Amino acid sequence: MKYLDEFSDPALAAKLIDQIKSATTQRWAIMEVCGGQTHSIIRHGIDQLLPDEIEMIHGPGCPVCVTPLEVIDKALDIAARPDVIFCSFGDMLRVPGSGQDLFGIKSRGGDVRVVYSPLDALTIAIDNPDKQVVFFGIGFETTAPANAMTVYQARRQNITNFTLLASHVLVPPAISAIMESPTCRVQAFLAAGHVCSVMGTEEYPSLCERYRVPIVVTGFEPLDILEGIRRTVLQLETGSHELDNAYQRAVRAEGNPAAKTMLTDVFEVTDRNWRGIGPIPGSGWRLSPRYREFDAEYRFAVTDIHTTEPKQCRSGEVLQGLLKPHECEAFGTTCTPRNPLGATMVSSEGACAAYYQYRRLEVTHA
Structure with a gap:
């Protein structure tokens, strides 16, 4: 109960506010990079408790939301095959592709299964040697080690009917892309504590210096976020631009060396296309040549699928912090969790889903 009680204490929250x-x-305009932080901010009304001078901008920290449409279409192509x-x-099943989603494939007889770990998919592959088993591996640096370990184990155990459809993205290049955008309004960042628990904080000081912005690593409970905002404001008010680790109970500067070693072995850095944002150089991982035989894109020959993002969904503007979810004309009308136009409305970390779930339904557009 420690984190539910101590890190949600209303008296301590009032003092921090x-x-x-x-x-x-x-x-000041502060961007929280992580979708989990976005949900905590909206759920607890933290943005409404802050002084009017502070704006929280919801960044592209939802891995489901930034998975490009062409990767969803590749997943749909593979999932529809009878031998797969x-x-x-679970949060990927309702994400819309160009014409359908994974639930639609499942309803028409496709063998689409929700698992709770990539190792579950490896077990399914062992139990079904006559089938090709594919795990849809998406996420930031947080989920990548488990996916890397699964591929490593598949190779080690010679499980040849398992592959990974990988769409991993990296936070530091995204921060650079945000800061270099001509429409950028961000003056500081709350960095995702779980990402830094894996990768450490070594890449962030150079970003602080290059873009002259404070970056404060923080957690996900209400007091974590408020303390992160407090430290960020103190830097902004004094003109500082340094890395500050406000999540030391979970984050070390060096991160998790064992996880990083596994990632370096299994993956290699690549350019990635971010849904609603576009290509960001060096912002993702793909399987390294040593593990290419476990890459679903190559095994199922879907590398040439390319898709244009639909214009009616404005999730790209939401992900870049240019638009609040309820400022979109489709929010809560033609776009709902049951009938979403984009992933930000159905992902458990999507900003649109947070606004809808916690009733931030004020319509500000004409």
């Missing part, structure tokens, strides 16, 4: 208000003398058992986490 008072300290933030006392320190704030001008307007397609495994995925």
Whole structure:
């Protein structure tokens, strides 16, 4: 109960809010990079408790949301094949592709299964040697080690009917892309604590210096986020731009060396296309040549599938912090969790889903 009680204490939250208000003398725009932080901010009304001068911008920190449409279409192509058992986490099943989603494939007889770990998919492959088993591996640096370990084990155990459809993206290049955008309004970042628990914080000081922005690593409970905002405001008000680790109970500067070694062995850095944002150089991982035989894109020959993003969904603007979800004309009308136009409305970490779930339904457009 420690983190439910101590890190949600309303009296301590009130003190932190008072300290933030006392320190704030001008307007500041702070982006939280992680979708989990976005949901915590909206669920607990943290953005509404802050002084009016502070704007929280919801960044592209939802891995489901930034998975490009062409990767979803590749998944749909593979999942529809009769010799395939397609495994995925549950929040991918309702993400729309060009014409359908994984639930649609499943309803028409496709063998699409929800698993809770990529190792579950490996077990399914062992139990079904006559089928090709594919795991849909998406996410930031947080989920990548488990996917890397699964591929490593498949190779080690010679499980030849298992492959990974990988769409991993990396946070530091995304921060660079955001800061270099001509429409950027971000003046500081709350970095994702779980990402830094894996990768450490070594890449962030150079970003602080290059773009002259504070980056504060923080967790996901209400007091974690408020403390992160407090430290960020103090830096902004004094003109500082440094890395500050406010999540030391989980994050070390060096990260997790064993996980990083596994990632270096199994993956290699590649350019990635981000849904609604576009290509970001060096912002993703793909399987290295040593493990290419376990790459579903190559085994099923779907590398040439390319798709244009639909214009009616404005999730790209939401992911870049240019638009709040309820400012979109489709929000809550033609776009709902039951009938989504984009992934930000159905992902458990999507900003549109958070606004819809916690009733932030004010329509500000004409």
